Amino acid sequence: MKILFFIAALSLLALTLPLAIASDPSPLQDFCVGVNSPAAGVFVNGKFCKDPRAVSGDDFFFSGLNRAGNTNNGVGSNVTAVNVNNLGGLNTLGISLVRIDYGPNGQNPPHTHPRATEVLVVQQGTLLVGFISSNQDGNRLFAKTLNVGDVFVFPVGLIHFQFNLGQTPAVAIAALSSQNPGVITVANSIFGSSPDIDANVLARAFQMDVNAVRNLQGRF
Known part of the structure; x- marks a missing residue:
């Protein structure tokens, strides 16, 4: 009975293991809205690979x-x-x-x-x-x-x-x-967004006077 239980558990592990180790790669952009046709999209933050025969040491060098x-x-x-x-x-x-x-x-x-x-x-x-x-x-x-x-x-x-x-x-x-x-710089993102976040929202979030918020938005 113990052997049958062990075999059943091992079989279940074998079935679930591929799902457990699978994951999406880390994103290389802030967002990527899916499209049904490549013609409807743009290539963002990715790079096409250079022909290996054309690669040189300069491709790995920065001065x-x-x-x-x-x-x-x-x-x-x-x-x-x-x-x-x-x-x-x-x-x-x-x-x-x-x-x-x-x-x-x-x-x-x-x-x-x-x-x-x-x-x-x-x-x-x-x-x-x-x-x-x-x-x-x-x-x-x-x-x-x-x-x-x-x-x-x-x-x-x-x-x-x-x-x-x-x-x-x-x-x-x-x-x-x-x-x-x-990179997300906190002050720039909060007070310098485009368009501005409603000043009343920020005034309540930061427990500040709304005019002080508007002043900060003007600075950023």
Whole structure:
């Protein structure tokens, strides 16, 4: 009887295993509306594959990450990205890279990468970095002060930030687990959407005066 039960359980496992290990690949765009005919759609964020016979070392090469970005802007930082859009050899490899330059007291403001975990290493300066867990985990802040050579990980999809604590420029390099990680800057998305979110909605959500919300929308 025990043998029959074991055989039945093994058979059930064999039937369900293919379903258990099957999954969709991670999306490479914010959304993709299905169409019945290719003629009715557009090719978004994907890449056609180059003929292997025409591939060369240049397809896997990028130059310029040694150059500092311009941090003369409202947030005092600049992100130089190396992803599938400027390095074709990254296509299908699920990884990309950025250089982040921070002016004195500059920041990479709160943002998320919907499709990637990020690991960051400080090359120059001192940074305050952190991420916030989801509502389910109590919106806890995990923060750390990093010096040259220190590494910090930002889990996929969670809001995170970096702030230059020094009065001199800072530099960090970050790797992301997607060829097209995407970025959603929180303030820009909330107060700079097109068209605007109704100011009354945001006033209640942030417990702010509606005129203060309209002021922020004007800034973004």
